[in-house]
Amino acid sequence: MMDPPSAATGGRGKRKKTSAAPEKNKRLKMGEDGEGMDGCVHPTHSPRISLLLNRLQQPVTLNELTELLHYAALGKTGGITQPSWCRLHHQRKVKGVNVVIVNGLTQSHFYKHYLTLQHLRITYTSRVTFTPSSQNIASEIFSSEVSNSDGPSIHQKKESVKMHKVNLCSGAALRCHPVITKFGTQTRGLTAYLLPLQEMIQRHYPVKGMPGFEDFVCTDSVNCVTDSSPLYGLDCEMCLTEKGNELTRVSLVDSDGNCVLDELVKPENRILDYLTRFSGITAAMLRPVTTTLRDVQAKIKALLPWDAVLVGHSLNGDLVALKLIHPHVIDTSLLYRKEFGQRFKLKVLAETVLKRQIQTEKKMGHDSIEDAAAALELAQYFIKTGPRQVLERHLEELWGYTLEEEKEEEITDSSAPSLSLRFADILQTLGRTVAFIGKRSAVALDLSNQQWHSSDKEVLASYRKQSQSSFLSVLQFSSFSDHVKRCVPEQEQRYQRVCANLRDMCVVFAGPFPAGFSEREVKRFFCCCGPVRKIKMLNTAVRVHAEVEFELLEGAVLALKMLNGLSLQGQSIKVQRPVNESMLDLDETLDALMGDALNTSSLYAIKTKLRTAESMNISAKVNGHTVGAQFPGASTIKTANGPCPTKAHNKASKLTEETVRETFGNFGAVQRVDLPAKPGKYARHASIKFESSHSKHAALTSEDLSMENYVICPSLTPSHLHSWVSLATTVDAEGEDTEKTHVHNSHQDQEMELMMRKLDRYLGKIFKSLPPCTLSVVVLPGHNSVHGELPGLCFMEVKSGSGGEQ
Known part of the structure; x- marks a missing residue:
């Protein structure tokens, strides 16, 4: 759907100065209610x-x-x-x-x-x-x-129902119970009881990428957990040190209840209290121990299969003590749920459900193997039996409800909504x-x-x-x-x-550069086209070349159009793309990206750094044209004093939202300006989204823009990406030299x-x-x-x- 023509269709008219405050308020309002977010005309009252x-x-x-x-x-x-x-x-x-x-x-x-x-x-x-x-x-x-x-x-009708007055003869009444509200009535596989990511965050589980867990170790787990994945019971004991609670013992049991790991651990900091009455750990027990936290982290990583599910009672405390991140967990304190966020003690659940005595007064402190095995069995029982049967068997013992209590309070209206x-x-x-x-x-x-x-x-x-x-x-x-x-x-x-x-x-390949040309000089040379992610120098016996990787697609496109054939210290520089199979459809891909629904009314703009250009004696020729001449799909803007840059213009290289809006507002209403910049640095490039695609076209086709030192081209990188190469940042640094070796399997x-x-x-x-x-x-x-x-x-x-x- 094409946008209607904007009232401002060109850049020749006088700039209309407006107050920054009303414009900001207008933008904020647009961001809040979303009107005009995609720059299209929508049918009246049509949902979008x-x-x-x-x-x-x-x-x-x-x-x-x-x-x-x-x-x-x-x-x-x-x-x-x-x-x-x-x-x-x-x-x-x-x-x-x-x-x-x-x-x-x-x-x-x-x-x-x-x-x-x-x-x-x-x-x-x-x-x-x-x-x-x-x-x-x-x-x-x-x-x-x-x-x-x-x-x-x-x-x-929810006020007419009392949650604590449950009659199991009514199937609908079961839905009032917190266990049923969370898990339903059907018997399901173990994946139904995994703790969701958001709940893990809310309950202070170690989660990758969350603040406070930067130095935690991640297990080798992938997102392939199924109902047949193995369960492992985990329990830890801690002592009090100068830095707080630290690990002193860890136990791990497999799905058959066999103990596969039981280690005493020497805390890093001075112990203030062994908490023997809870942990069972004494000074004599830890005196000969040399095992460290790092040691047990490595052992657990080696023992756990890639699709393992960890089970424990209030397991977040154990994982924090271990400084371990594992994404697939079942917390038995949250399986057997109580009202108002209260939780049963592991000892109570083991005694009621498993008919087993643990953590008795006869023992000195807790036994982590025993506790890990109890939590594991409680989870296995819940999964196998199902939420409804667990309630029917243990409702009175655990939750204090009778099978039929206060019959007069039963819901008789079959049309009453479920709670x-x-x-x-x-x-x-x-x-x-x-x-x-x-x-x-x-x-x-x-x-x-x-x-x-x-x-x-x-x-x-x-x-x-x-x-x-x-x-x-x-x-x-x-x-x-x-x-x-x-x-x-x-x-x-x-x-x-x-x-x-x-x-x-x-990526572009460029060269030959003058002898002795450094990586830093190459980066300064190419950053006029956009942010550069990485430079790799390619030194041969005779000439110096470089592989330049930009963060954005636009940077590579502009480098090809602006810098190919440019004279550098009397030497012509050739800029070209990699020649391999993946580049065969690149032109078609770039055309499709320009017409992408996310880019139809967006421009990419850079602010050239003239001091760099001057110091390198960059010629006034760009692809055979003077700086400021038009080339397909991009515009280079003349400087105020002609094509030759001067140091006086370096002060204007900083981009601000106000100046960008003032400049590009001559072509139509500007909906959004993105100015990505590293901390402590100012922005050198911008993404500008107009409310109309006609405004974008007007900016691209204008021949006498008054913007100093700008280079513009259609947007290519989708707006939801920080940079195009952010799609491909998971390869280890050690593999950078081999990642471009394209091993093909044509059949696959x-x-x-x-x-x-x-x-x-x-x-x-x-x-x-x-x-x-x-x-x-x-x-x-x-x-x-x-x-x-x-x-x-x-x-x-x-x-x-x-x-x-x-």
């Missing part, structure tokens, strides 16, 4: 989605995605507020929600196959990086708690249908709402055959995940190749390409089948590897209310 300005380059989590889904389905009438990271406009017009989860794919896969995935890059106008989750995404969507659901349409806060339960209470279609999974739904299929083709056919779409439908494609599992030995090598191919798009490459084409076709058919005004979300989940987090990608679009495909 937009990202908040301050969240463009921040990844969203699974919890934030469910936040959007809750608002889309329930809205303000259901007591739900707008999501914290985006805006869904005219939510009341939303007629349904559809989520497609494509397991096994990452953000890098999308940009590697960018040209192939035409439907995804054209149809979805909102795109944001997605943080990988250890949880089952489909299950979390259905079972996520709607914490703010206080609207009259949902809980209008469950689970998303799926609330929707069904309101008469809205929910459905899951995919491979068999631990989804918190009745079997009547699930359809299990063995292939993506069957999932698609099943959805399209529905006579009436469910209000909330979640589809799960698993063919890519299956493909990845089949190629496990080659997977890391193939991912490194994807990273290398993406990185190559930001062809298979992957065919799968991508099929996926894009399937997604297009699903979108076409959606009813008008349906919020469509496509999630590439990403995953965690031994080399770090591989981010995913989330696409969002509301289908046009006219019923046609956008």
Whole structure:
């Protein structure tokens, strides 16, 4: 959809000076309500989605995605507020929600196959990086708690029910219990009881990337936990030192209850109290010990399989003592839940559920092996028995309820809404249908709402055959995940190749440079085109060349257009791209990126550093044209005193939002200005998004811009990326010299390409089948590897209310 022409269509007119304060207020208002975020004209009162300005380059989590889904389905009438990271406009017009989860794919896969995935890059106008989750995404969507659901349409009768008066003869009454509210009534696999990332953060579990855990060690765990993954019980004992609680003993038991690790540990700091009455540790026991914290960290990493699940009672304290980060945990203190956040002691649960005495007064302190084994058995019992049976067997002993108490308080009105806060339960209470279609999974739904299929083709056919779409439908494609599992030995090598191919798009080779030219001088020479990430000098016996890697695609494009053929100290410099297979479709990819829905009204601008240019005696010729001449797709702006730079202009090299808005506002309303800069440094380049694509065109085609020392070109790097090479930063430094060695497996490459084409076709058919005004979300989940987090990608679009495909 084309934008209407802006009132300001050129740069020849006088600049109109306006107050900075009203302009700022206007921008803030735009960011808050989201109007005009994509620069398009929208049908009146048609639902649409937009990202908040301050969240463009921040990844969203699974919890934030469910936040959007809750608002889309329930809205303000259901007591739900707008999501914290985006805006869904005219939510009341939303007629349904559809989520497609494509397991096994990452953000890098999308940009590697960018040209192939035409439907995804054209149809979805909102795109944001997605943080990988250890949880089952489909299950979390259905079972996520709607914490703010206080609207009259949902809980209008909740005051008539007393939670502490439960009658097990009524199935609906079970939903009042905190265990059922959290886990439902069905017996499910262990993945249903893993602690979600957001809850781990809230309960102070060590989480990678969170403040305070920078020096913690991560286990070699990846995002491949299944219901058959092994459970390991863990328990630690601590003592009090000058620095606080420190580890003195750690015990690990396997799923059969066998102790595989039991070590005493020497604290690093002076011990103030051995806490013997709790830990059982004495000075005599620790005196001969030489084992350190680092030693036991290494042993645990070596012992745990890559898909291990750790079990413990209030396990966060143990992991903090170990200074260990593990993403897959089950906390038994949160399985057997009590009201108001209270928790049972491990000793009470072991005695009531396992009929076993632990932590008795006869023993001196706790036995960490015994405690680890008890927590493990409690988790295994809960998983095997199921939440409902656990309640029926231990309701009176643990929670103090009788089987039939206060019968007169029973709910007799069959139409009374459920008190469950689970998303799926609330929707069904309101008469809205929910459905899951995919491979068999631990989804918190009745079997009547699930359809299990063995292939993506069957999932698609099943959805399209529905006579009436469910209000909330979640589809799960698993063919890519299956493909990845089949190629496990080659997977890391193939991912490194994807990273290398993406990185190559930001690389240019340049030379020959004058003898003795240094890496620092090369960087100063090329930074006039954009931020440089890395320089690699290529010294031969005769001449000096360099490999220059930019952070942004725009930098490489401008380097080719501005610096190729330029004379440096009397020597002509040649700038060219790498010559390899990954570059064959580059021109087509760049054209597609220019027309990407995220870039249609955006420009990239740099502020040249004239002192560098002068010191290097850069010629006034750029690709055979004087500085300031036009070249395809980019504009170089003349200086005020002609093409020859002077030192007087160095003061103007600093960019500010005010000056950028004042300069580019001559071509139309500027919606957003991004000025990325390192701490303590000022910005040298900017991304400018106009409210209209016509304003962008006017800026690109203007011949007499009065902006000093600017170079502009169409934006290429999508707005949700800090830089293009941020897609490919997980390869270890030791592998940098080998990462560009492209080892090919043509059969697997062809298979992957065919799968991508099929996926894009399937997604297009699903979108076409959606009813008008349906919020469509496509999630590439990403995953965690031994080399770090591989981010995913989330696409969002509301289908046009006219019923046609956008």
